[in-house]
Amino acid sequence: MDNSRRSFIKISALGASGIAFTTTALSAIPSDMNSNGAKDKKIGSILSRSATYCEVCFWKCAAWVYSDEKGNIQKIIGNENDPHCYGRLCPRGTGGVGMYTDEDRLKTPLIRTKIDGKDSFREASWEEALDLVAKNMEKIKTEYGPESMALIKHGSPGSHLEHLFKAYGSDTVAEPAYAQCRGPRETGFGLTFGSWVGSPEPTDIRDTKCLVLIGSHIGENMHNSQVQEMSDAIDNGANIITVDPRCSTAASKSQHWLAIKPATDIALLLSWMHVLIYEDIYNKEYVEKYGSGFEALKKHVKPFSPEWAYGITTVKPKEIRKTARIMAAAAPSTIVHPGRHVTWYGDDSQRARAIAILNGLLGSWGNRGGFYFKEKISVPKFPHPPYPHPKWGWKELVEKYPFAEMGSTMEVIKASIPGADQKYPIKGWFVAGTNLVASVPKRKVIEEAIQSLDFMVVMDTMPMEITGYADVILPECTYLERYDGIRSATNREPSIALRSPAVPPKYNSKPAWWMAKEIGNRLDLAEYFNYNDYEEVIDWQLKEMGSSLEEMKKIGVKNFKRKSGALYMQKGKTHEFATPSGKIEFYSEELASHGLDPIPVYTSHDSPKQGFYRLNYGRSPMHTFSRTINNPNLSDLTSENMLWVNPKVARIEGLKNNQEVWLQNQDGVNSSFPIKVRVTERIRWDSVYMYHGFGHSNKKLTRAHGKGASDTELISRIAIDPLMGGTGMRGNFVKILLDNPIKETIL
Numbered sequence: 001m002d003n004s005r006r007s008f009i010k011i012s013a014l015g016a017s018g019i020a021f022t023t024t025a026l027s028a029i030p031s032d033m034n035s036n037g038a039k040d041k042k043i044g045s046i047l048s049r050s051a052t053y054c055e056v057c058f059w060k061c062a063a064w065v066y067s068d069e070k071g072n073i074q075k076i077i078g079n080e081n082d083p084h085c086y087g088r089l090c091p092r093g094t095g096g097v098g099m100y101t102d103e104d105r106l107k108t109p110l111i112r113t114k115i116d117g118k119d120s121f122r123e124a125s126w127e128e129a130l131d132l133v134a135k136n137m138e139k140i141k142t143e144y145g146p147e148s149m150a151l152i153k154h155g156s157p158g159s160h161l162e163h164l165f166k167a168y169g170s171d172t173v174a175e176p177a178y179a180q181c182r183g184p185r186e187t188g189f190g191l192t193f194g195s196w197v198g199s200p201e202p203t204d205i206r207d208t209k210c211l212v213l214i215g216s217h218i219g220e221n222m223h224n225s226q227v228q229e230m231s232d233a234i235d236n237g238a239n240i241i242t243v244d245p246r247c248s249t250a251a252s253k254s255q256h257w258l259a260i261k262p263a264t265d266i267a268l269l270l271s272w273m274h275v276l277i278y279e280d281i282y283n284k285e286y287v288e289k290y291g292s293g294f295e296a297l298k299k300h301v302k303p304f305s306p307e308w309a310y311g312i313t314t315v316k317p318k319e320i321r322k323t324a325r326i327m328a329a330a331a332p333s334t335i336v337h338p339g340r341h342v343t344w345y346g347d348d349s350q351r352a353r354a355i356a357i358l359n360g361l362l363g364s365w366g367n368r369g370g371f372y373f374k375e376k377i378s379v380p381k382f383p384h385p386p387y388p389h390p391k392w393g394w395k396e397l398v399e400k401y402p403f404a405e406m407g408s409t410m411e412v413i414k415a416s417i418p419g420a421d422q423k424y425p426i427k428g429w430f431v432a433g434t435n436l437v438a439s440v441p442k443r444k445v446i447e448e449a450i451q452s453l454d455f456m457v458v459m460d461t462m463p464m465e466i467t468g469y470a471d472v473i474l475p476e477c478t479y480l481e482r483y484d485g486i487r488s489a490t491n492r493e494p495s496i497a498l499r500s501p502a503v504p505p506k507y508n509s510k511p512a513w514w515m516a517k518e519i520g521n522r523l524d525l526a527e528y529f530n531y532n533d534y535e536e537v538i539d540w541q542l543k544e545m546g547s548s549l550e551e552m553k554k555i556g557v558k559n560f561k562r563k564s565g566a567l568y569m570q571k572g573k574t575h576e577f578a579t580p581s582g583k584i585e586f587y588s589e590e591l592a593s594h595g596l597d598p599i600p601v602y603t604s605h606d607s608p609k610q611g612f613y614r615l616n617y618g619r620s621p622m623h624t625f626s627r628t629i630n631n632p633n634l635s636d637l638t639s640e641n642m643l644w645v646n647p648k649v650a651r652i653e654g655l656k657n658n659q660e661v662w663l664q665n666q667d668g669v670n671s672s673f674p675i676k677v678r679v680t681e682r683i684r685w686d687s688v689y690m691y692h693g694f695g696h697s698n699k700k701l702t703r704a705h706g707k708g709a710s711d712t713e714l715i716s717r718i719a720i721d722p723l724m725g726g727t728g729m730r731g732n733f734v735k736i737l738l739d740n741p742i743k744e745t746i747l
């Protein structure tokens, strides 16, 4: 395998290469200054710096934004005291200034209107736009109750609007980061260890001796400190085992790449348990002390030998045994990574549980090099009157999923379509910071839901596809131009980070906190917004926490000492898990009581029919979902996605590198745009692969429009997780077309 393993960690190389990819943003920098700020001292007098945390993805790295005397942002660099980034941003974070400079940004409020009988948008004042939003929210409240107005959100604007919604009387809230992302793993780990994994994941990667990645493609998935820690672990000689039908970047740097047949991971996980138990190499002491239901598990996995799993997974028995022994030898400093985007095949909570059980057998939970005990500091709530009690909300929408712990975007969408079974009718949407048509599958259903709504408002920074469906569009300024809530996240030690504006809002854009307050005032909820400026809220909160806005502006990040006890389990002491038994639940009575499998079982999923390939997708290292594709700095680096096909498939289908093809899925849905072919051994012959987030259809996104194909529009079949309602998206199959099918039907 490649010896230059460190080279794949783009974050480490950033210092040197930073300037190369931000030429647009950094063109104003004097030529005698490099992107490391080597000559910061000399030009220090013309640079001011302000504290922020990044909004390009949800890792929320703390950063310093440098502006010149004219107020132009010159660069963004990581805050050295931040445990999310250790002083370095990923390429997307460095390129974040492109969110600010993008000339395609939403510039002023827009209201839907008809021009010559055609729907269009006209510019409006803030006064008019906010009045219209408040008027419609009031109307929905009067006619149906506030519960019928739903908030669909992601990222920082969400918390400001959640406060508005709770004050208004609605708890009908959902975000795609749950049912389309990490919900199932939280359920699986919660049922087993009594604790969510959460974000950032409490994986002790820097001290691990063995890291097992089930699909999770760290290195392309650029979650910052995690990538840096993985790089350190590799340097320290850790064993990396990657299970992925595609040779991901992580797989290419691993000692063991298991090129599993898609959708069969539970079989592999069960057979790893079989080897650990029947070769007697599991962590006996730990299991005896902390395990509940081990004998049932032992009996359950007896038939699941590596030979059994081979027939299902195509992973050789020898490899299964060998990798299980490596995990056991490194235990408890072994991490079987929980993954993050885990909504794959509908049995995802059970797969997550299988991963959790495997960690339990290895003793990694609560041990160095496994999972540490995370801690965070809570930010005091700014005083406000008590919220009213809604009659129903997100909980009722997911009531058929016994282990759902957050709202499901998909259920909000379904409840917006009138029908006989519409028990909880949704009539209005407030969408903020989520491009639903790119992040939630089943486009037809989303469109039907939107058509049924009385009112829809979208708050975004960019003219993304979702804005095209809105009645009112509210332009938010970017994270570089505003205050937001204090970042407080779980980590080894608690820390907080400040986001303050580096520059004033461009154009006629405004921060979410301001819009929430203005709408609140119009809805007679002014007492919930008892401040003139968000600065006041933050300063009050910081003072309650023993800091101040003044201090945080200087340091950006404040680290606190742990209060909850040691980072790992202590010898001679015992640990109580927050499960019903107080132990790690290999067998779950809770699941059994709901008629669900108390121990995970393998069930087979459909395979593609002849002429079809499984549609596999993942992260572009230089982009975040659909949100950065138009970013001038990042589109310079990766402007379109490609379709990875195995050479065997290329031969059968007659494909060459860079040839443009169209895709059609099992339900006859066509890709709107062509995608170029990349012939590579790195993908199995039964699948094709593409980066998620491309194929934008809004022409207002001048750099992103028509570049590459959208995975989401080809996902029309989903498998819902019966435990928590997750949207399994990896059961779609595509045919490769050499000609544009849409043109053909027109002819």
Ligand SMILES: Nc1nc2c(c(=O)[nH]1)N[C@H]1C(S)=C(S)[C@@H](COP(=O)(O)OP(=O)(O)OC[C@H]3O[C@@H](n4cnc5c(=O)[nH]c(N)nc54)[C@H](O)[C@@H]3O)O[C@H]1N2
Residues within 6 Å of the ligand: 057, 058, 181, 182, 214, 215, 216, 217, 218, 220, 221, 222, 223, 243, 244, 245, 246, 248, 260, 261, 262, 263, 264, 265, 339, 340, 341, 342, 344, 616, 617, 618, 619, 620, 621, 622, 623, 624, 625, 730
């Ligand atoms: N650069 C960048 N980084 C990001 C993000 C981003 O947008 N851009 N988004 C962040 C977010 S919110 C999330 S949730 C994470 C997601 O990051 P991960 O949790 O790492 O993502 P997944 O989509 O689960 O994993 C994708 C990998 O799964 C493999 N795979 C597909 N099918 C199967 C299968 O059946 N079995 C197995 N074992 N593997 C399979 C694919 O080949 C691919 O390599 O990334 C985060 N990091």
Ligand SMILES: Nc1nc2c(c(=O)[nH]1)N[C@H]1C(S)=C(S)[C@@H](COP(=O)(O)OP(=O)(O)OC[C@H]3O[C@@H](n4cnc5c(=O)[nH]c(N)nc54)[C@H](O)[C@@H]3O)O[C@H]1N2
Residues within 6 Å of the ligand: 055, 154, 155, 156, 157, 176, 177, 180, 181, 182, 340, 341, 432, 433, 434, 435, 436, 438, 439, 440, 441, 459, 460, 461, 462, 464, 476, 477, 478, 479, 617, 618, 624, 625, 626, 627, 628, 692, 711, 712, 715, 729
């Ligand atoms: N097909 C498919 N679907 C997926 C995934 C996948 O890999 N494939 N991944 C899933 C995962 S893991 C996740 S977490 C979700 C993510 O789903 P989303 O959060 O919906 O991701 P984006 O598509 O990037 O949409 C973000 C929106 O926020 C806007 N935005 C960016 N910054 C700001 C801001 O500061 N203020 C406001 N108001 N708006 C802002 C962007 O312009 C964009 O419209 O998608 C899920 N859906």
Ligand code: SF4
Residues within 6 Å of the ligand: 054, 055, 056, 057, 058, 059, 060, 061, 085, 088, 089, 090, 091, 092, 093, 094, 222, 223, 224
């Ligand atoms: S990982 Fe990158 S994009 Fe995400 S918050 Fe950190 S610097 Fe920003």
Ligand SMILES: [Mo]
Residues within 6 Å of the ligand: 177, 180, 181, 182, 340, 341
């Ligand atoms: Mo995600």
